[in-house]
Every structure is written in C-alpha cells, then in structure tokens.
Amino acid sequence: MKTVKKLLPIFCVLAICAVFVFSFVKDMYSEKTQYGFACGSEVKVTVFGTKNGEEKAKSAVDEIKCIDENFLSDTISTSAVYKLNEQGEYTDDGGEFISYINECVDLVSKCDKMTLLSKPFVDTWDISGEGRVPSHEEIAETVKKADMKNLTVSGNRVTLLNGAKLSFGAFGKGTVCEKGVEILKSEGAKGGIVTVGGTVGVFGSSGKSEDFTVGVRNPFGNAGEYFATVSVSNAFLSTSGDYEKYFEKDGKRYCHIFDAQTGLPVESDITSVTVITKGGTQSDFLSTALFILGEDGVSLAKKENAEFIIVKKDKSVLISSTLRDKFHLVDDSFSVSFVEVN
Numbered sequence: 001m002k003t004v005k006k007l008l009p010i011f012c013v014l015a016i017c018a019v020f021v022f023s024f025v026k027d028m029y030s031e032k033t034q035y036g037f038a039c040g041s042e043v044k045v046t047v048f049g050t051k052n053g054e055e056k057a058k059s060a061v062d063e064i065k066c067i068d069e070n071f072l073s074d075t076i077s078t079s080a081v082y083k084l085n086e087q088g089e090y091t092d093d094g095g096e097f098i099s100y101i102n103e104c105v106d107l108v109s110k111c112d113k114m115t116l117l118s119k120p121f122v123d124t125w126d127i128s129g130e131g132r133v134p135s136h137e138e139i140a141e142t143v144k145k146a147d148m149k150n151l152t153v154s155g156n157r158v159t160l161l162n163g164a165k166l167s168f169g170a171f172g173k174g175t176v177c178e179k180g181v182e183i184l185k186s187e188g189a190k191g192g193i194v195t196v197g198g199t200v201g202v203f204g205s206s207g208k209s210e211d212f213t214v215g216v217r218n219p220f221g222n223a224g225e226y227f228a229t230v231s232v233s234n235a236f237l238s239t240s241g242d243y244e245k246y247f248e249k250d251g252k253r254y255c256h257i258f259d260a261q262t263g264l265p266v267e268s269d270i271t272s273v274t275v276i277t278k279g280g281t282q283s284d285f286l287s288t289a290l291f292i293l294g295e296d297g298v299s300l301a302k303k304e305n306a307e308f309i310i311v312k313k314d315k316s317v318l319i320s321s322t323l324r325d326k327f328h329l330v331d332d333s334f335s336v337s338f339v340e341v342n
Contacts, residue, residue: 036061038068041197049190060180111289115260119165131247143263174284219272227331238283240291241272276307
C-alpha cells in the first residue's frame with residue numbers, strides 16, 4: 001500500500017593500485033542486494049560496506065517473510081492473524097503477538113478514524129479484486145464490525161467479537177521493515193536500506209555518506225517516477241496514497257484506505273502522504289492516519305515528532321519546516337510550502 005522509490009546505488013570511487021587490495025576493498029564496500037515478497041509487496045534489502053553483505057541481506061529478507069507468514073498475514077493460513085480471524089480467538093504462548101497488538105492498539109487510539117479491524121472493509125468492497133460498491137446496509141454492518149470494542153485482550157489471549165476481522169494493513173510493512181533493519185544491524189552491517197512496499201528504512205552509511213537520498217513518488221506519474229527527493233539518515237519513511245490500490249465505478253475512484261467511522265474509502269483533496277520517523281511501525285501508521293485526517297493530521301504529526309510531505313490533488317505540497325534543507329523539488333509543476341512544526 002505504501003510506495004517510496006530509493007535513488008540508489010550510491011557509488012564509491014576508490015583509487016587503489018594493487019589488484020589484491022582492490023579486490024578486498026571492493027568486497028568490503030560494494031553493495032549487495034536481495035529481493036523477496038512479503039505483506040503483499042516487494043521486499044528489497046541492500047547492504048553497504050559489509051563483508052558477506054549478500055548473506056546478511058538474505059537473512060533480513062528471510063526474517064521479514066517469516067514474520068509475515070507466522071504473524072501478520074491475514075491471507076496465509078500459518079499466521080497468527082489468519083488463525084485469529086478464522087477462530088475468533090487466539091492464545092499467544094510466546095507473548096510477542098499480544099505485545100504487538102497492544103502496541104498497535106495504542107497507536108490506533110491516537111486517530112479515531114482508524115481501526116485494527118479493517119478487514120471487513122477491504123473484503124466487502126472487494127478492494128483486492130475487481131471492486132464493488134456495497135449497499136448502505138452492508139457498509140453500516142462493516143462499521144459495526146470495525147468498532148475497536150470488538151477486540152479484547154486478556155493475558156495471553158486475544159478475542160474478536162461480532163464478526164470482527166483484524167488486519168495490520170496500516171502497520172505491517174513498517175513493522176517488518178523495522179525488523180529487517182534490526183537484523184542487519186545485529187549482524188554487523190555498516191549501512192543499508194530496507195524497502196517493503198511503501199516503507200523504506202535506512203541506517204548507517206553507504207560508504208560515501210550517512211545521508212541517503214530517497215525519491216518521493218510522483219502520485220500523478222508511473223511507478224518509478226518521483227517529483228522530489230529527500231535526504232535522510234537512520235530513519236524510516238512511509239507513503240500512503242490513493243493511486244496504488246483502487247477501483248473505478250461510474251467514473252468515480254475508490255481507494256483502499258477507509259474511514260473507520262463511515263466505512264467509506266477516504267475522499268479528500270490529498271493524494272499522498274509521506275511520513276519520516278525513527279520507527280517503521282510508527283511511520284506506517286502515521287502516513288495512513290495523515291492521509292485519512294488530511295491537514296488536520298498535522299497536529300498529530302507534531303505530537304509524534306514526525307516529519308511529513310503532503311501532496312494535494314492540485315499539486316501543492318505541504319512539508320515540515322524541519323525538512324527545508326533536506327527536501328529538493330525536481331518537478332516544477334508542483335508548488336511547495338513549509339509548515340512550521342517547532
């Protein structure tokens with residue numbers, strides 16, 4: 001759901017005379033990349049300046065896939081979420097799943113238009129298929145199911161009531177991206193970039209700089225096109241927009257992001273939101289929250305010490321003032337204004 005394109009590789013130019021020294025340094029400072037698929041999105045992990053970088057990148061990809069398959073996916077039968085949705089309850093002997101649910105519940109409480117129980121919206125509107133517009137009665141029923149009161153946690157047991165179904169759609173990519181970065185750090189990687197769908201995590205150094213230049217996707221262009229770049233270090237970026245998953249009916253576009261209070265796909269003058277924070281789960285949540293809340297979400301971003309790039313349908317862009325020296329516009333058809341956040 002969420003997509004920001006990395007403007008890398010960053011090339012390190014080394015003047016080395018002896019062939020054997022060159023080979024050694026090339027191994028130590030070249031980039032190694034591995035790909036995978038998780039949370040319904042492509043996974044890309046690149047490691048810089050690290051011996052056996054390819055193995056470390058693969059370890060991160062494997063861990064990301066494992067978390068999705070065993071915990072987060074609502075479509076894979078081996079996952080805790082799938083079992084919870086099917087059975088209406090789940091006992092977590094290890095405690096990690098319950099802890100994660102509690103973390104997400106805490107985040108959702110900061111935006112009353114969001115819910116962890118959003119799967120009925122996606123299913124009823126058939127967002128992952130051809131798309132359909134439900135009746136008013138069907139929509140009202142999904143709103144009832146999405147009420148957070150239908151989720152209870154007691155000890156190591158979580159229970160769903162009244163036909164509720166859980167989905168980590170607004171959290172999962174950020175969570176596994178963050179975990180991927182943690183794996184690389186634990187294995188001694190000197191720098192890297194982890195991309196899961198619309199969430200990107202960067203840390204350390206590329207060998208040339210501790211700043212990574214990341215492209216901000218042009219929501220009016222094709223995949224891979226960007227309208228601006230932003231320089232970040234040791235951070236996570238998540239983007240939510242109405243241009244990725246949607247369907248059209250009678251000339252109207254319906255996106256995959258829902259207002260939990262109305263049960264309807266979000267309609268506003270905003271087409272994408274990018275959020276930059278120190279945590280992946282937080283950035284994923286906030287990009288969705290700000291997309292739903294619109295400009296009213298700026299106050300939430302401030303409280304969470306998050307930086308943002310909000311793109312409107314008229315191509316005007318609202319940007320955190322803290323990004324003034326890090327944001328670079330490359331498409332002058334967009335107009336930019338900075339919002340004071342201090």
